[in-house]
Amino acid sequence: NAGVTQTPKFQVLKTGQSMTLQCAQDMNHNSMYWYRQDPGMGLRLIYYSASEGTTDKGEVPNGYNVSRLNKREFSLRLESAAPSQTSVYFCASIRTNTEAFFGQGTRLTVV
Amino acid sequence: AQTVTQSQPEMSVQEAETVTLSCTYDTSESDYYLFWYKQPPSRQMILVIRQEAYKQQNATENRFSVNFQKAAKSFSLKISDSQLGDAAMYFCAYKRQNYGGSQGNLIFGKGTKLSVKP
Numbered sequence: 325n326a327g328v329t330q331t332p333k334f335q336v337l338k339t340g341q342s343m344t345l346q347c348a349q350d351m352n353h354n355s356m357y358w359y360r361q362d363p364g365m366g367l368r369l370i371y372y373s374a375s376e377g378t379t380d381k382g383e384v385p386n387g388y389n390v391s392r393l394n395k396r397e398f399s400l401r402l403e404s405a406a407p408s409q410t411s412v413y414f415c416a417s418i419r420t421n422t423e424a425f426f427g428q429g430t431r432l433t434v435v
Numbered sequence: 436a437q438t439v440t441q442s443q444p445e446m447s448v449q450e451a452e453t454v455t456l457s458c459t460y461d462t463s464e465s466d467y468y469l470f471w472y473k474q475p476p477s478r479q480m481i482l483v484i485r486q487e488a489y490k491q492q493n494a495t496e497n498r499f500s501v502n503f504q505k506a507a508k509s510f511s512l513k514i515s516d517s518q519l520g521d522a523a524m525y526f527c528a529y530k531r532q533n534y535g536g537s538q539g540n541l542i543f544g545k546g547t548k549l550s551v552k553p
Contacts, residue, residue: 357540364444366526366543382540412478416541421532423470424541426480 330415330427337405345400347415356398360411405434437462441544448517456512458527466532474524522551
């Protein structure tokens with residue numbers, strides 16, 4: 325009953341460093357998503373993957389890349405971190421025509 | 436494009452009292468889902484309640500109920516007998532119904548921070 329597992333939970337990066345956020349779900353969902361949450365902004369979609377092998381940009385994709393490695397895993401990569409990418413990141417997967425299931429979030433600070 | 440608006444950045448309620456959080460949305464579609472998510476300080480996103488647009492009956496989950504007004508595009512959350520553990524950020528979210536393929540995107544409001552006073 326793991327649901328959506330997201331790692332790491334916390335990360336501090338220096339400007340210009342790169343990192344990959346990992347996400348895996350064990351619910352056999354087709355669609356997976358990466359959101360960022362900023363104070364007063366709600367959750368905004370960065371990228372999503374409708375199914376294995378496909379990815380699409382969301383509302384705020386600049387500075388990010390994603391990989392849908394297989395049906396279970398969907399990673400988010402920051403190639404050159406910037407202070408504007410300081411945020412809380414959530415991975416989610418959605419069951420057919422119902423609610424989203426979320427990972428526990430990653431608090432990323434870029435200094 | 437669909438949008439979700441939560442006009443109350445912060446709300447406060449006395450323990451054991453009732454509070455209503457507001458949400459309005461804009462869509463041209465007729466089939467969709469609406470959700471309320473709770474985010475406590477632990478940061479975890481927890482589903483509180485969901486409503487299918489084709490259902491006229493308002494959803495209820497224990498102390499949580501919604502007032503879904505499809506024509507007005509309004510979806511408010513009522514919390515009865517408020518408890519200290521209800522203190523959290525609450526997000527209203529919209530998702531269109533899908534007919535195969537992509538399950539679409541959850542569109543969120545900016546949230547309402549609920550405080551519960553003992």
